[in-house]
Amino acid sequence: xxxxxxxxxxxxxxxxxxxxxxxxxxxxxxxxxxxxxxxxxxxxxxxxxxxxxxxxxxxxxxxxxxxxxxxxxxxxxxxxxxxxxxxxxxxxxxxxxxxxxxxxxxxxxxxxxxxxxxxxxxxxxxxxxxxxxxxxxxxxxxxxxxxxxxxxxxxxxxxxxxxxxxxxxxxxxxxxxxxxxxxxxxxxxxxxxxxxxxxxxxxxxxxxxxxxxxxxxxxxxxxxxxxxxxxxxxxxxxxxxxxxxxxxxxxxxxxxxxxxxxxxxxxxxxxxxxxxxxxxxxxxxxxxxxxxxxxxxxxxxxxxxxxxxxxxxxxxxxxxxxxxxxxxxxxxxxxxxxxxxxxxxxxxxxxxxxxxxxxxxxxxxxxxxxxxxxxxxxxxxxxxxxxxxxxxxxxxxxxxxxxxxxxxxxxxxxxxxxxxxxxxxxxxxxxxxxxxxxxxxxxxxxxxxxxxxxxxxxxxxxxxxxxxxxxxxxxxxxxxxxxxxxxxxxxxxxxxxxxxxxxxxxxxxxxx
Numbered sequence: 001x002x003x004x005x006x007x008x009x010x011x012x013x014x015x016x017x018x019x020x021x022x023x024x025x026x027x028x029x030x031x032x033x034x035x036x037x038x039x040x041x042x043x044x045x046x047x048x049x050x051x052x053x054x055x056x057x058x059x060x061x062x063x064x065x066x067x068x069x070x071x072x073x074x075x076x077x078x079x080x081x082x083x084x085x086x087x088x089x090x091x092x093x094x095x096x097x098x099x100x101x102x103x104x105x106x107x108x109x110x111x112x113x114x115x116x117x118x119x120x121x122x123x124x125x126x127x128x129x130x131x132x133x134x135x136x137x138x139x140x141x142x143x144x145x146x147x148x149x150x151x152x153x154x155x156x157x158x159x160x161x162x163x164x165x166x167x168x169x170x171x172x173x174x175x176x177x178x179x180x181x182x183x184x185x186x187x188x189x190x191x192x193x194x195x196x197x198x199x200x201x202x203x204x205x206x207x208x209x210x211x212x213x214x215x216x217x218x219x220x221x222x223x224x225x226x227x228x229x230x231x232x233x234x235x236x237x238x239x240x241x242x243x244x245x246x247x248x249x250x251x252x253x254x255x256x257x258x259x260x261x262x263x264x265x266x267x268x269x270x271x272x273x274x275x276x277x278x279x280x281x282x283x284x285x286x287x288x289x290x291x292x293x294x295x296x297x298x299x300x301x302x303x304x305x306x307x308x309x310x311x312x313x314x315x316x317x318x319x320x321x322x323x324x325x326x327x328x329x330x331x332x333x334x335x336x337x338x339x340x341x342x343x344x345x346x347x348x349x350x351x352x353x354x355x356x357x358x359x360x361x362x363x364x365x366x367x368x369x370x371x372x373x374x375x376x377x378x379x380x381x382x383x384x385x386x387x388x389x390x391x392x393x394x395x396x397x398x399x400x401x402x403x404x405x406x407x408x409x410x411x412x413x414x415x416x417x418x419x420x421x422x423x424x425x426x427x428x429x430x431x432x433x434x435x436x437x438x439x440x441x442x443x444x445x446x447x448x449x450x451x452x453x454x455x456x457x458x459x460x461x462x463x464x465x466x467x468x469x470x471x472x473x474x475x476x477x478x479x480x481x482x483x484x485x486x487x488x489x490x491x492x493x494x495x496x497x498x499x500x501x502x503x504x505x506x507x508x509x510x511x512x
Contacts, residue, residue: 016041017098019094020089022093023081032081034068034079050065052138053100054100057091062135105141108141110124125161125162129166146270159282162280167260169262170258173292175208178295180294181295181386182297183298184298184299186281186309192300192343193357194371194375195227196227196357197372202249211249212253218271219459226353226357230357235253243417251418260284276308283325286322297334298381299334304340307340345368346469376402434481438477442472448503461488
């Protein structure tokens with residue numbers, strides 16, 4: 001007979017009660033529960049791999065992956081919870097939880113149908129996304145959905161349905177002005193932190209741009225991570241509105257206002273699988289713009305062999321799909337194809353990218369010119385699309401606002417409105433990576449370069465990452481620095497250096 005926890009006796013029909021214990025284990029988004037091997041729940045579940053159980057407390061519930069162990073950390077009447085499970089149930093130490101075998105997640109059968117070639121109608125997509133947002137899907141089930149949509153590409157109606165389902169699953173912002181402008185980069189390129197520059201220029205010209213941005217999932221920095229080194233970004237909806245009403249723009253973390261909440265969950269698993277199906281990518285990009293209340297959007301589409309979009313054919317197909325689906329939702333978009341063969345800017349990592357942004361906005365002589373020019377191109381297109389500049393005059397207006405200091409003044413004002421301007425931190429440990437031969441830079445592996453920055457500690461360590469010293473076509477001497485790793489601890493620096501040593505040719509040199 002199972003041992004019952006202390007406290008009020010549970011009803012007879014609810015015998016699977018355990019005391020909750022917080023283990024402090026960060027499993028990121030996945031809810032996990034640990035039980036002793038002799039626990040009656042473990043025995044009943046049969047020690048199956050990736051068994052799932054439902055946990056309930058105080059009117060809240062979550063489905064968690066069950067792990068068992070005999071590590072002596074738990075008493076017989078205790079269940080140890082990961083941080084994700086603990087926060088989902090809003091527990092206090094010693095609270096009582098009810099454990100039960102969960103009902104089947106019905107929408108998984110529709111995923112299974114997609115695997116075998118069946119279409120996903122709107123009701124199926126609504127059910128799938130609702131279950132994803134409610135954390136009913138395990139990572140294995142999420143992988144099945146993502147893989148099915150990659151192997152059996154979504155058609156136009158399915159992409160529209162997925163986009164609508166992702167919008168409907170979260171908050172949707174409305175604004176009492178028009179146009180509401182936005183920009184988005186399809187991604188896959190380290191650095192390329194144009195957003196704060198574009199927002200500052202566009203807002204200084206009088207357009208409304210309530211920019212919601214993502215945090216990094218598997219990359220060295222997201223726009224929200226970079227902006228957070230300059231000011232707070234975890235604003236709620238009311239605070240976000242106050243900033244936009246005061247300054248005409250903001251740069252905040254989209255997760256704090258609940259926009260398209262399924263997106264980050266799907267992206268997290270896509271990155272692990274290294275799958276970016278066109279339909280899911282279109283739904284990911286556009287659902288965020290629609291949910292944010294945007295009416296006019298410029299999309300940056302980098303193309304290169306180690307970027308997310310790797311060929312001209314793939315770029316043309318994606319651009320066509322983005323345009324078609326945007327039209328279905330009444331969005332006006334302009335798509336700008338850009339060079340995705342190498343990073344944009346020098347810094348890769350939150351603080352390093354923020355320093356590049358500030359250097360461009362302050363028109364410093366050593367500011368990265370590639371970042372300046374790319375930001376001006378995107379800002380110019382957005383000014384024209386939003387009606388703030390005549391056709392063909394947007395770039396010139398953007399350059400003038402930047403040169404005259406209006407953009408830097410506007411970003412400072414936005415930062416103050418969001419909670420105060422900050423100085424980005426600096427790392428205490430640095431190590432240059434030197435060229436082993438003299439030559440010309442022939443290629444740069446964006447993915448492995450980003451991985452090196454991440455292994456140095458970015459984005460969690462805000463000052464960590466790397467600074468790039470060369471660009472394609474640049475002649476370098478033997479022993480000249482190619483890039484410099486930045487880390488906040490010696491251990492993280494050594495860890496990143498070991499990765500670089502094991503991956504020669506991140507920056508490939510051709511002998512002259």
